[in-house]
């Protein structure tokens with residue numbers, strides 16, 4: 096790991112003032128520390144968000160569940176409020192990596208990183224989330240731009256993510272057995288006739304599956320998606336799964352997610 | 359540049375002069391000479407470096423020492439009683455032969471102790487799921503799972 100200067104700001108404003116040039120924000124470090132060890136990232140400065148109090152926490156008001164950027168995956172998974180309002184979101188957080196990673200990794204870090212196989216982006220997209228930063232607000236739709244790319248400007252800090260509460264929802268993931276990242280993960284959310292389907296792991300970045308959304312909005316049942324064939328063009332292909340296999344998995348995972356949401 | 363990090367390790371307040379990029383596991387092994395915490399992969403996969411930080415199992419190879427400033431850290435050296443009586447989870451590993459070469463064991467035990475606090479009577483599948491972040495190269499998982507089940511019950515019984 097290359098040397099850097101370490102900062103421990105006590106407010107978002109102080110953090111923003113430090114987030115200049117080659118500086119990088121540090122959340123749980125579960126991605127960034129390993130990336131720095133491999134020298135894939137060599138920031139001049141590390142700005143640790145861990146001690147900024149108001150960045151962690153969960154609020155639920157019936158319509159939305161708002162998760163502070165520094166809220167750890169384990170805290171979302173175990174939150175009584177999240178389990179009550181959006182059980183699928185608590186379940187998703189509990190499926191990330193392993194329990195040690197969940198004790199450190201954060202919602203904001205996952206959303207900011209936008210790993211093609213990460214779980215939270217699927218929830219953000221399907222639950223029509225709003226991502227709040229120190230500079231403004233983004234709809235999830237306009238936030239995830241491509242592989243490891245988001246709408247965040249240089250030094251911009253995510254402060255919280257607000258997920259809309261659906262009538263029913265479920266997330267199913269076909270895990271990479273080694274890393275537990277999604278080979279394909281599908282989040283299905285029914286907002287009472289209007290259904291959103293978000294797919295992670297399959298492509299370079301999370302995306303919505305419009306044909307499935309239309310079919311499920313007409314009739315929320317597994318058979319509505321069972322025969323929808325997903326095109327393999329542009330999907331990821333690697334040693335774990337070919338694009339053709341991933342395309343097939345999208346349909347299988349979507350069907351299982353609908354079944355789970357109906358339970 | 360050298361900076362100072364202060365934390366509690368196994369109940370004792372300690373501080374060390376470290377580089378800003380120093381990992382928590384380096385402070386534990388090289389500064390404090392507590393070499394029970396192992397480094398297996400150095401890439402967040404194997405869990406051999408698992409310690410407890412403020413009561414939660416974390417991978418000490420995957421965080422900066424500075425992230426543990428002010429924290430209460432427990433390593434494998436801190437779990438037995440001062441008179442040498444093993445922690446119930448350690449005793450269960452011994453009893454059920456939950457180790458072969460022993461390399462993964464400190465991480466297994468540290469993770470298991472944290473897990474058992476919320477799972478006093480875990481099922482086999484719950485234990486296997488809890489071990490997702492711990493690898494055993496000797497692949498003795500069967501006895502590790504048995505040991506954790508017994509250790510959790512012993513902890514709940516206050517043994």
Ligand SMILES: Cc1cc2nc3c(=O)[nH]c(=O)nc-3n(C[C@H](O)[C@H](O)[C@H](O)COP(=O)(O)OP(=O)(O)OC[C@H]3O[C@@H](n4cnc5c(N)ncnc54)[C@H](O)[C@@H]3O)c2cc1C
Pocket residue numbers: 119120121122123124125126127128144164165190191192193196199200201202203204205207208210212213214215247251252253254274275276277402403
């Ligand atoms: C073994 C292992 C298994 C994993 N399995 C999964 C899995 O199954 N599914 C999954 O989704 N993820 C998985 N992860 C990734 C994990 O969820 C990470 O915690 C997460 O991707 C990053 O969160 P973090 O808090 O650790 O962020 P960090 O590593 O600290 O930061 C990641 C990036 O986000 C930026 N950033 C962080 N916070 C903010 C903020 N508030 N505003 C703006 N930018 C910010 C940082 O500058 C950095 O570039 C796994 C990780 C490991 C090590």
Ligand code: FES
Pocket residue numbers: 396397398399400401402403404405406407408417418419420
């Ligand atoms: S050495 Fe830390 S996870 Fe392997």
Ligand code: FES
Pocket residue numbers: 456457458459460461462463493494495496497498
């Ligand atoms: S006992 Fe040898 S690595 Fe687990």
